[in-house]
Amino acid sequence: MDTVKPAGDQFGDLFNSRLEAGVRAVVVLEAIRPETIDLSEMVLFDHIVVHTADFSGPPSLHVDVPGRHGELLVRRQLIEASLQMMQRCHLVEEIDQEDGLAWRASDEAAAFVELLETAYSMRLKVCASWLADEVRQRSKAGFKEYVREQLGDWGEAFSSYGERR
Secondary structure (H helix, E strand, O other), rough: OOOOOOOOHEEEEEEEHHHHHHHHHHHHHHHHHHOOHOOOHHHHHHHHHHHHHHHOOOOOOOOOOOOOHHHHOOOOEEEEEHHHHHHHHOEEEEEEEEEEEEEEEOOOHHHHHHOOHHHHHHHHHHHHHHHHHHHHHHHHHHHHHHHHHHHHHHHHHHOOOOOOO
């Protein structure tokens, strides 16, 4: 016999799912275009776009919880799977560069992002725009250094960029 989940539970499956992380990745990559982002940077940028207030940005997308910096250590597989899913949807592209693999928004990404109109999506776009502006103003390396200073010891988990699989 099939059981029906209460309406509130059906959305629990979406929170921090591959789909949610994939949509965040597309929005971030579109905002930061034409820059490419490697997997380690995408993990870091996903954390930042969710917790922008921790970095003097706009209000955070998600509620501030104690130990949220620990999310960085478990987020890598989710982000990689979400990028691969968005690649199958033709919204992101994997690029082989001299220093390793990187990701960028596809040509279809802008139209997709424009269609996102929920309150969460609109806040996500604001946070991604802030992130992109920070990267442009400070340079990608300068922004990552600023973030490392803010994260303290947690930033050490992301000291290598441009890894090859």
